[in-house]
Structures are given as structure tokens and as C-alpha cells.
Amino acid sequence: MKRCRQSGKKYVMITRGTGVGGGIIANSELLTMESGMAGEIGHMIVDIHGYRCSCVRIGCLEMIASTAGIARPAKGCI
Ligand SMILES: [Zn+2]
Secondary structure (H helix, E strand, O other): OOOOOOOOOOEEEEEEOOOOOEEEOOOOOOOOOOOOOOOOOHHHHHHOOEEOOOOEEEEEHHHOOOOHHHHHHOOOOO
């Protein structure tokens, strides 16, 4: 991996709980979309055959990796 000496520090932070979120700092600035949202990695599509998310899309990471997403497969076994 080539290191870019001209850029600032880069960080990625991921949170997991009732949802999945995070933030990305690049060149010492928080990356945001035009809407002002940032780090919405929980709504990244990871399973096109997955469950419908609260954002209305299907297969978001949040539907698998959030607390409810992790518990969902176990509910049928208890
Ligand atoms: Zn979603």
C-alpha cells in the first residue's frame, strides 16, 4: 500500500448496536454526502435477497449485523 504524504490522517469508525453506523475521516475532514449524512454504512446493500430494512431497501448490512439482525436467526430456534 502506497502512503500518500500529502494527505491528512484517515480514520474509519464503526458502531454496532440497534443499528450499524460510522464515520469516515479523510484528509482530516468528515466525509459527508450532499444531504449532510455521513457514515451510513448500515444501509450498504450486502445481501440482495435479505430482509427489508427501515430505509425500505432490501439487504442492508444493518439487517444482518445490528442487534436485531443477529438475534433474528435465533428466534426460530428458541
Ligand atoms: Zn437500510
